[in-house]
Amino acid sequence: MKEKKQWMCFRKQVWIQLSVITIFILFGLDCAFRSSGDLRLYESYIPHENQTAAIKQGKVRVTFLGTTSILLDDGETQILTDGFFTRPSLWKTAFSKIESDQGIILSVLQKAKINHLKGIFVCHSHYDHVMDAPFVAKITNAKLYGSSSTINVGIGSGLNKENMELFQLGKPVKLGKFSVTVLESKHTPPFRILGKTNATDPNFPNISSPLSQPVKALDYIEGGTFDFLIQHGKNKILIKSSTNYVTGAFDKINVDVLFLGIAQYSLQPLSFQETYYNQTVKKLKPRLVIPIHWDNFFLPLAKPLEPNLRLGDDFDSNMNLLLQRTSKDQIQVLLLQGFESIDLF
Template identity: 80%
Template sequence: MIQYLKNNRLQALFRGFLFGTFALMSLHCAFRPSGDLKGYESYFPHENPNTSIQKGKIRVTFLGTTSILLDDGETQVLTDGFFTRPSLWKTAFTKIESDPVILTSVLEKAKINRLKGIFVCHSHYDHAMDAPFVAKYTKSKLYGSNSTINVGLGAGLDKENMEEFQVGKPIKLGKFTITVLESKHTPPFRILGKTNATDPNFPNITTPLVPPVKALEYIEGGTFDFFIQHGKNKIVIKSSTNFVKGAYEKIKADVLFLGIAQLSLQPKPFQEEYFEETIQKLNPKLIIPIHWDNFFKPLNKPLEPNLKLGDDFDANMQELLKRTSKDQIQVQLLQGFESLDLF
């Protein structure tokens, strides 16, 4: 009997060891990048222009996630401006807030010195958290939904430095004209028991959000795309992998910044319609994928694809390249702080 109990105990210990090893291996895989950028080297320009911007040209600098800096040499326009990028541990288990040291270093490195407007795609922390502080440091104006305005108020930004944008109403900044378009957030997902789905009882941030706060307190508050005109040149910035049917019915774009996060995880009919409502309707010459990088990693290190825990960068890119190759549309990836002259 004693020997039998010993054997049972040993077997239980061994099973526990195997289960623990398997769990650790699974976690290790889940927290690895969901793709290898070496396989996409030909899609990176790796030729940062350092000359002054010629008249009529527009230079884009990618600053991770959906932070896109557009510059015509006179006026700069920025989307989101999420630069702090707290770690996964901090985001999951602590309250988070903007880091002034990181923000000022990014502003200096990216030469953000003539910024006139920051346009926030939606009010989740990886889009809206840093925007008020960037506006404050650069003396520029913050544009967003009512939820984003409450993020700004909580951060101490003056009301005169913010404006709640309206869908369809153009905003002119220098030679840029920005029109806000209604959109949708990437379909909800669940990771480690938590979901990013909007609670229908609390769809917006209704009072000033004073940091530090938990990441989940940054409620979506509506999602928006931006149609940007500069002379004859037209740009669309789509931050989230979703669409409003017919939203692009009457517009075309030369360049499309396309959100690809979790694209391949969606059902095939969704993918088909997503491409139809974006690429097919806009008919761009160039597509630059965005929201593909792991925003828990700092911006001062080379960007890596999103974690396997919640995405599949390789599959996302393969789906995109399959669609664009048919129509001979150019696809270009940008590393952090990498710039490209669009026109």
């Protein structure tokens, strides 16, 4: 009888301990998969505009389409970075193969009025940048510009070779009144989530053969990261998709508007944070900074954008760091919602 009581007591203690551990695990997972920020804290930085009037001659309008998908339009010519619209769920991305949803792509093209697109420039060849680009190019008959990895994604998607062009660093590409110069850059420093890393395997640095969907997200290899210097008349724009820098790359460049990648900005060492700001915002001297790559791209673009998950980012800290520094330098910051359009100049 005594042994039976001891056994029952032991089982009860084990059950309590397992219950506590389970609660802690579930609580931790719940926190990890929550948004890493509250957009209501930044209402004063969100213009809440949706320009629908015809674009006046000489003006340039931008429409933000989530992650690093940026549409520039002067009323005659449109250019786009990335064009990642499908945005498969976290669970599908993590545990199965993914592919472009042409229905979603068509709906975004229609809603954003992408009807005179001439060029798509892909920042790098991870899936959240390149996956949909070939299909956007097919539908719109725009030319796809990218690295050899991006070109192989295009070939695997059945895009005609005449509709693709390999990046030529430093050589301006003329599209209407736009001039786009591709600059070599660096990807956000490697990180690990749920045991998986985004670091490039040095033995497989590029997508070396045509990549046909559906495939696993990890099959999309970075293949080099690039920034885009865009000139329209006297005005200049710099699009920097990744939170990293090449020392001295912007020593001789000033711009009016900087689209700045802020993903994982605050998770980097303090020395990196300071240098990143100094090598981008300080050097470029923009009058306006627009943060990009801040939203949770596992959620549909059709819904209002939400900040990245706590699992791999800290949106509030990223924004606070940026706002502290830009406030001292008297630089305006605007945070755009999905499909939000403003006239840049």
